[in-house]
Amino acid sequence: MKITNARVIVCSPGRNFVTLKIETDEGLTGIGDATLNGRELSVASYLTDHIIPCLIGRDAHQIEDIWQYLYKGAYWRRGPVTMTAIAAVDTALWDLKAKAAGLPLYQVLGGKSRTGVMVYGHANGTDIEHTVDEVLRYADMGYKAIRAQSGVPGLDKVYGVGRGNLFYEPADADLPSEHDWSTEKYLRHTPKLFERLREKLGFDHHLLHDVHHRLTPIEASRLGKSLEEHQLFWMEDATPAENQESFRLIRQHTTTPLAVGEIFNSIWDCKELIENQLIDYIRATVVHAGGITHLRRIADLASMYQVRTGCHGATDLSPACMGAALHFDLWVPNFGIQEYMRHTEETDAVFPHAYTFDKGMLYPGDAPGHGVDIDEKLAAKYPYKRAYLPVNRQQHDGTLWNW
Ligand code: CS2
Ligand code: MG
Secondary structure: OOOEEEEEEEEEOOOOOOEEEEEEEEOEEEEEEEOOOOOOOHHHHHHHHHHHHHHOOOOOOOHHHHHHHHHOOOOOOOOHHHHHHHOOOHHHHHHHHHHHOOEHHHHHHHHOOOEEEEEEEEEOOOOOHHHHHHHHHHHHHOOOOEEEEEOOOOOOOOOOOOOOOOOOOOOOOOOOOOEEOOOHHHHHHHHHHHHHHHHHHHHOOEEEOOOOOOOOHHHHHHOOOOOOOHOOOOOEOOHHHHOOOHHHHHHHOOOOEEEEOOOOOOOOOHHHHOOOOOOOOEEOOOOOOOOOHHHHHHHHHHHOOOOEEOOOOOOOOOHHHHHHHHHHHHHHOOOOEEEEOOOOHHHHHHOEEOOEEEEEEEEEOOEEEEOOOOOOHOOOOOOOOEEOOEEEEEEEOOOOOOO
């Protein structure tokens, strides 16, 4: 099956998405998500100007050889732009391979390891009571696992508190908006949020929280300890993970499970974290960690150390990523949980898909491939609109901080 053409489709049905579409001489096409929130056009150019010329004429079935060619052949290895571009090619080729076999992708990967994919939804509110109401609403929608993020008294804008109550889009401005941050206010507030949540919700639902890189290791240790009685499913991105060793300090102080990795783009970003069992869940996902091919390698390493998967699944990852991730999730033996931030109706219309939600679980469906397509005519109605992720500044002196 020869690759005859490949095109990058940039569209913005409510938010920007980048999609790679690969065409073959057998009339089959495959798509892959290439969206990198706030840096979309970098990946679009990397694909159009540097990768696609090397794909034409290749055998689409040679997924591994093409992956190695694009990884080693780049010379300048790794990084979010490179690995997102490689991921898009990889995902489209796995889509094609499964379609050529007439099978849903999970069957080609090794078949079902579970009946469905447990997901978590994103409840958020401006304050504790609003957040509690939202968590209860998600529980009523059937979610077994719910992430809770709330506004912090004394802070104007913080990560995770969206506009409206179902969708969350942080890339909210033509140039980066500025959030203010106070670790002290956050550390005083967050334990109260989860105390109240457990009071009202009980312990029959998983609760998760995203620290979003904003603490130092010792501050994260303090938060983890203060949350232990509330039995979180995980505390995510407790501290920036460039220094993987820093998680050892957190590990020494708390039994609150740790998740990290949505911004990782290769196995090298998490090797020490996994081998030293410094984390419990690895958040790397299809679109940013080199596609299905590389994510399987990460998952296999993780399974040796009882680390489970917890793939990123925010609104800014397209339905093409979600579809591929769900087939991966259905197969992967050491599955933990899948993030599921719903897409808007306009996004879902541009990306018709086979996956369905029922009682807190997602099911990828049995359409051949990963089950997601792109309606190019409809996509063309939504031109790209520049949008940046926010930055964070310390409230007391304006120091640029982690967002
Ligand atoms: C968040 C994301 O879903 C999450 O866990 O960390 O919403 C993240 O902020 C966005 O994907 C950034 O584009
Ligand atoms: Mg996160």
